[in-house]
Amino acid sequence: MITVQAKLIFESFEDRQKTLELMRRWSSCMRFAYKRLLEGYDRNSLKKDLQGIFDLNSRYVDDAIMKAKAVLESCKQRGEDPRKVVFGGRELFEKLKKRHINGKPYRKLKIEWQEKRKGNLYSRGDRSKKGNLNTRIVVNKSGTFLRINVGDRKYIFVRLSAGYKKGKDREEILQEIAILEVPYSVELKLKNGNVYAYFSVEELFPVTEITRENGAIGIDTNAYPNHMTWVEVDRNGQFISHGKIPMPELESGNSDKREYYRWQYAHEIVEIAKEKRKAIVVERLDIKDKGRRGDFSGRKSRRIRHFFSYRSLLYKIRILAKREGIEVIEANPAYTSVIGMLKFAPQFMVSKDIASAYVIARRGLGLKEKIPANYMKFLNNLDVSSLEELKEYVSKEVKNIHLRRKQIKEIEYVMRKIQSSGSESGRLSAPLDGTSAGSCSAGYNLWRVLRVAVVTPLSPDRVLRDMSVLKRILVSGQVGRPKIGASSCFLGQGL
Known part of the structure; x- marks a missing residue:
């Protein structure tokens, strides 16, 4: 309207x-x-x-x-x-x-x-x-x-x-x-x-002429730091190009100023899609983080909603795209960051934000992601029958460094999901293509286990930004924090 x-x-x-x-x-x-x-x-x-x-x-x-x-x-x-x-x-x-x-x-x-x-x-x-x-x-x-x-x-x-x-x-x-x-x-x-x-x-939109038949452009929005990444893929989901749009103006200023810049950024994305003749894939966004007390009162939660309104930006992208006859696809954002970080960031040597946009673009085309073979070998060799054993494994991999509360909560969440799915002791049974859009199947639990068991040993005290170290894991199966001159290690063994 x-x-x-x-x-x-x-x-x-x-x-x-x-x-x-x-x-x-x-x-x-x-x-x-x-x-x-x-x-x-x-x-x-x-x-x-x-x-x-x-x-x-x-x-x-x-x-x-x-x-x-x-x-x-x-x-x-x-x-x-x-x-x-x-x-x-x-x-x-x-x-x-x-x-x-x-x-x-x-x-x-x-x-x-x-x-x-x-x-x-x-x-x-x-x-x-x-x-x-x-x-x-x-x-x-x-x-x-x-x-x-x-x-x-x-x-x-x-x-x-x-x-x-x-x-x-x-x-x-x-x-x-x-x-x-x-x-x-x-x-x-x-x-x-x-x-x-x-x-x-009521606004009458033109006939949609630019569709997913030509490929798609996946959009990933990030609040810290404020920027938006995009990835171009062909009709088969193959990686073509990528880019990043910094959005520092959304961090401060009055509401009218931020609203103006949101329209400008939306126009920039639509112009890219129009030039490349590709459909746009955005996240079907539903922010469920309500803050520490469950009432949107957390400091980080309030800041995200006040300075960086994801929903408003994506809404403007959808409206402008429809006015230009560009198809807009909404994809389930669940685990796109985890999949991009573990699978595509080390393959293409890009940041996890670009890899996440790549997963969103592929998911918009209806493609599913398979867990790499070395990751599956590691999961099948890992005994996750008890929460304490998984904690013990992660603690061993990080050289007995005290785990942060956030990491412990992540492990506990993974174990509850695995145990509720009825997995047998000692093995994680799930199909390789367990990441179909629109569902949260056991495959999603496997990606979450990988995040805890692989990424935490590599970076226990900070967020892992450089994903290049994961490439040797995909190729050789090595896990842990590699050191110069250290003997080769395999998944599940530690250093």
Whole structure:
């Protein structure tokens, strides 16, 4: 949906009062309909009664019932009591109840609450009516106007002052909407004594011409440090090229500034896909880390959400790609970093972020990842029948260095997953291609075991950034922290 905001400029005081009276009656109708819906009334019985009570036509009444029903369903989905809804805002209502607020601050709060409670009007668009029947955009030689039906087949014309935003003339957009005769919804709101109109129209995307048949570009976003990596693959999933886009502007600044740069980075990715004629594969992102206390209150969790909104950036990439006729594929992001770090980073001698983007691109094409043969030999020779044995092995490999709490939790998680899957003592049984997208099978558990048993001995005290040491493991099966002049070692033996 595209939404355009415009300010209403009334040519007479009488027209303004008629509009405010219409908004007051519609807001009352919506609140009345909400109460009746709580009592079990249906839409058809309400529609006839409300027209006479509030002196509104059937379209206005139908829109009021629809809005009331949306509020009711939203309360139920959030698990709130629908009988305790406060129209106008509970926060403002609670402030007004405080007795220590009086005088000018109290009057200001009361006016703001009444505007939110009584200054609303919503009118849906209709394709059969070529736009919107009750609130229609009218373009003539004098400018752009909004024709409002105030009842009894009487209309008032109000000038629209849309202004500019990011180099685009909003009034020209409204004129295009009126000329195309597409259905658009109009919502009027009263703010600080002014009436604003919000026009929403469904965006029509062109036919998708750039598809996965030509290959894909995988996108991986990273918060620390702030950057976005991309990898180009052909239709068979073969590695072609890669790149990195630093995003330092997302670390600080106000919300408008960060929003501007998110659009710029999204445009950059879409231009790359358009130039290479490749589909775009993004993560199906669902951040589940709620912080240490489970309420998004952790310091790292808060910072990620405040300064680096993954979801907003990927959403912009999807929208811009659809406007250019580029196919957008959503891939399951589970274990993409682990697979990329263990398998592809040492093969192509790239960073784990680029390797993760490569896994995302391949997964978007429907390809599965097999565990390398040397890794499977190591897993089959490793006894993971007990948690203590896995801890003992990892501790031995890291020269008895005290394991960090995060590493111990990782080991405990792996053991719970393995034991719950019913693996036999002494062996990890799973198919080689156990990383199919959309599922968390035993294959994912194997990749997690590899991360604990292979990466932790190599880098127990810090995050492993240089993946070149893993290449000799893939080739010879060596594991541990290699030293100059040390004899060759094999997986599971240690140093």
